[in-house]
Amino acid sequence: MRELSLHILDIVENSVKAKATLIEVTIEVKDGYINIEIADNGTGMDKEFVKTVTDPFSTTRTTRKVGLGIPLMKMAAETAGGNFSIESEKGKGTRVYASFLINHIDRMPLGDVAETITTVLYPDIDFVWTVRDENEEFVFDTREVKRELDPVPIDDAETMVYLKSYIQENIESIIGGKNL
Amino acid sequence: MKTIADIKAIREKMQAQILNRDNSDANAETRIVVGMATCGIAAGARPVFNELVEQVQNRNLKSVKVSRTGCLGMCKLEPIVEVFVPGEPKVTYVKVDPAKAKDIIAQHIVAGKVCVDYLVGEE
Numbered sequence: 001m002r003e004l005s006l007h008i009l010d011i012v013e014n015s016v017k018a019k020a021t022l023i024e025v026t027i028e029v030k031d032g033y034i035n036i037e038i039a040d041n042g043t044g045m046d047k048e049f050v051k052t053v054t055d056p057f058s059t060t061r062t063t064r065k066v067g068l069g070i071p072l073m074k075m076a077a078e079t080a081g082g083n084f085s086i087e088s089e090k091g092k093g094t095r096v097y098a099s100f101l102i103n104h105i106d107r108m109p110l111g112d113v114a115e116t117i118t119t120v121l122y123p124d125i126d127f128v129w130t131v132r133d134e135n136e137e138f139v140f141d142t143r144e145v146k147r148e149l150d151p152v153p154i155d156d157a158e159t160m161v162y163l164k165s166y167i168q169e170n171i172e173s174i175i176g177g178k179n180l
Numbered sequence: 181m182k183t184i185a186d187i188k189a190i191r192e193k194m195q196a197q198i199l200n201r202d203n204s205d206a207n208a209e210t211r212i213v214v215g216m217a218t219c220g221i222a223a224g225a226r227p228v229f230n231e232l233v234e235q236v237q238n239r240n241l242k243s244v245k246v247s248r249t250g251c252l253g254m255c256k257l258e259p260i261v262e263v264f265v266p267g268e269p270k271v272t273y274v275k276v277d278p279a280k281a282k283d284i285i286a287q288h289i290v291a292g293k294v295c296v297d298y299l300v301g302e303e
Contacts, residue, residue: 006221006222009226119229148185148187156194160233161234164230170181
């Protein structure tokens with residue numbers, strides 16, 4: 001993946017497939033690291049399966065026997081001086097955490113966070129996106145946005161284009177111009 | 181800077197259109213589906229998806245819906261875009277980039293001509 005935000009998109013799609021109704025994503029810039037957390041209330045995994053998910057030859061897919069999303073993100077974190085962890089509980093949900101040393105030469109750029117957020121605007125799944133650094137925080141809660149929009153759907157083209165520029169403007173002062 | 185309260189303006193602008201749409205036949209909707217699994221994302225599906233959305237918005241195409249799907253099983257041909265026009269066979273575009281996405285909207289969705297250069301058989 002060319003951007004850290006593409007890893008986020010990929011892991012979020014796992015949460016969607018795990019039938020999550022609420023997905024909370026936090027992107028934090030702190031003490032020289034980018035910390036990313038994706039937590040969902042989806043079906044979760046049993047203990048034995050969680051142990052194997054960082055292995056590329058582990059997947060829930062039945063069409064083939066490889067699943068690369070989690071191993072790729074783990075590798076991206078570990079080659080960039082960071083850490084990766086995944087916790088899950090059957091019936092409760094899953095939490096993925098990855099950190100990246102900002103000044104590491106092998107760290108991929110954070111990339112287009114606003115575009116990532118608008119790519120996963122689902123009418124029936126809610127998201128809480130938090131982007132923060134030491135001084136500032138932006139929270140994008142789709143439950144709040146949907147209340148304001150009702151009855152206009154959140155995934156309508158016009159809404160999506162508007163929300164993308166809204167998010168872009170609001171996260172610019174937090175993650176813009178810092179070579180992230 | 182845009183705020184959450186500004187969203188109300190969008191709602192007011194669009195509410196009338198939405199109500200009109202509800203009266204139209206739901207089967208008349210054209211669907212554009214982008215493969216958004218690990219393979220698609222790594223190959224560039226996200227900018228393709230957003231370009232399609234932007235084109236639909238720019239051209240005010242009210243009966244066109246852009247959405248996502250998982251892996252379509254031809255990972256090396258990603259990003260893959262499927263177009264479902266009511267009453268016509270499904271069209272599958274492969275190795276799509278934002279420029280091709282723009283063409284797909286202009287030629288296929290608006291003008292009704294399939295972009296044969298971007299089909300899988302034309303590789």
